Amino acid sequence: MKIAISGSEGQLGLSWQHYLKGDLDDTEAKSSTILPGYYESKVYNSSDSEAIYWLPLNRAQFDLCVPESIQTTLDRFQPDVLINTAAYTKVDQAEDEQELAFECNAKGVAALGKACxxxxxxxVHYSTDYVFPGLEEDALKYPSGYPESAPTDPVNIYGETKWKGEQELLSLESNVLIxxxxxxxSAYGNNFLKTILKRAKSHGQLKVVNDQIGVPTFTEDVIEQTLQLLQLNAQGVLHLGSKGIISWHDFAKEILEFADINVPIExxxxxFFPSKAVRPKFSKLSTSKLENLGIKVWPWQRACKRVVSSLKDI
Ligand SMILES: NC(=O)c1ccc[n+]([C@@H]2O[C@H](COP(=O)([O-])OP(=O)(O)OC[C@H]3O[C@@H](n4cnc5c(N)ncnc54)[C@H](OP(=O)(O)O)[C@@H]3O)[C@@H](O)[C@H]2O)c1
Structure with missing residues (x-):
């Protein structure tokens, strides 16, 4: 199976690369001799031990805002599967750069869907809980998290662009998994966990919001769930994630506890942190549909401990 990963330098793209490399470092990752550009993965498609070849695509090779770059790259490398982790993800900036955010997350995704x-x-395209309103009262209405069937009502412009991208793909009626x-x-790119560890070391004390709740979701879990869904030939919209629910404040406390760092967190x-874009108060996505397909959903702490210990020297 030939897998191309767009957005390869972002958090999820880097995580895919590290996952498929297994325990090899950059210099050891083996280029395929039969498929130029691709690497041989140490991970196998577990159902039939089919080899996986993977190809990282950065923005210079694959730009969602330049449809010709998508077509040229797909024609050149002819992957079986395109995992799209690329997206305009600047949540606050999207309020001011609406046109650019739509260009990438809606129009670009539509062009990608058509080209595929x-x-x-x-x-395989990743989307977000921001397609939902994220209201505080929804925590009572959906105690296990928003199901796939819950009405969407994006919480901000970024959410709206991602929702539009979903709609564009669904209208194609092709083999798409959202x-x-x-x-x-994760240990890669920018994320809350890395920010907390760095700030705890540099600032010595922290202030973290306690009125937004959700579930930390580690990219290794997301990747394993994605690979299993590929094996099942799943289509349509599905929620991935982990078990649990927690506020950002309590999550920060747990991160520092796992890292054995003792600094006060208010x-x-x-x-307290005014932002251009509204943030959801409730972000939990239900994973019932995923579990009903026989896919294991782990408590978020499992991967968190591993990632924290890998970031000891951050
Ligand atoms: N991070 C989260 O908490 C979160 C939550 C919900 C959903 N998601 C979704 O999960 C996916 C992966 O997120 P992530 O955390 O990996 O985001 P990320 O770290 O911001 O990575 C996004 C990548 O996309 C690239 N990109 C931006 N514009 C592009 C364009 N026009 N063409 C091609 N590439 C472009 C970025 O490149 P540059 O660095 O050059 O801009 C970056 O490498 C996205 O679909 C995101 O919407 C993320």
Whole structure:
């Protein structure tokens, strides 16, 4: 199976690269001799031990705002599956750069969907809990998290652009898998966990909001769930994630506890950190549909401990 990963330099893209490399470092990752540009993965498609070849695509090779770059790259490398982790993700800036955010997350994604459909390439596309309103009262209405069928009502412009991208793909009626995720964390790129560890070391004390709740979701879990869904030939919209629910404040406390760092963390309300874009008060996505497909959903702490210990020297 030939997998291309767009957005390869972002948090999820880097996580895919590290996952598929296994325990090899950059210099050891083996280029395929039969498939130029691709690497041989140490991970196998577990159902039939089919080899996985993977290809990282950065923005210079694959720009969502330049449809020709998508077409040229797909024609050149002819992947079986395109995992799209690329997106305009600047949540606050999107309020001022609406046109650019739509260009990338809606128009660009539509062009990507069409290009994949025309070439018979399976498309896996990541979306977000921000397609939902994220209201505080929704925590009572959906105690296990928003199901896939809950009415969407994007919380901000970024959410609206991602929702529009979903709609564009669904209108194609092709082999598309849209995977919504929330609160992504990992050892790579930028994320809350890394910010907390760095700030705790540099500032010695922290203030973190306690009125937004959700589930930290580690990219290794997201990748394993994605690979299993590919094996099942799943299509349509699905929520990925982990078990649990927690506020950002309590999550920060747990991160520092796992890291054995003892600095005070003050709980503050969202008003303490005014932001251009509204943030959801409730971000949990239900993983019932995923579990009903036989896919294991782990408590978020499992991957968190591993990632924290890998970041000891951050
Ligand atoms: N992070 C989260 O908590 C979270 C939560 C919910 C959903 N998601 C979704 O999960 C996916 C992965 O997120 P992430 O955390 O990996 O985001 P990220 O770290 O911001 O990575 C996004 C990548 O996309 C690239 N990109 C931006 N504009 C592009 C364009 N026009 N063409 C091609 N590439 C472009 C970025 O490149 P530059 O660095 O050059 O801009 C970056 O490498 C996205 O679909 C995001 O919407 C993330």
């Amino acid at each position: 459909m025309e070439r018979d390439i399976r498309l 995977l919504r995720v929330s609160w992504l964390c 709980a503050v309300s969202s008003d």
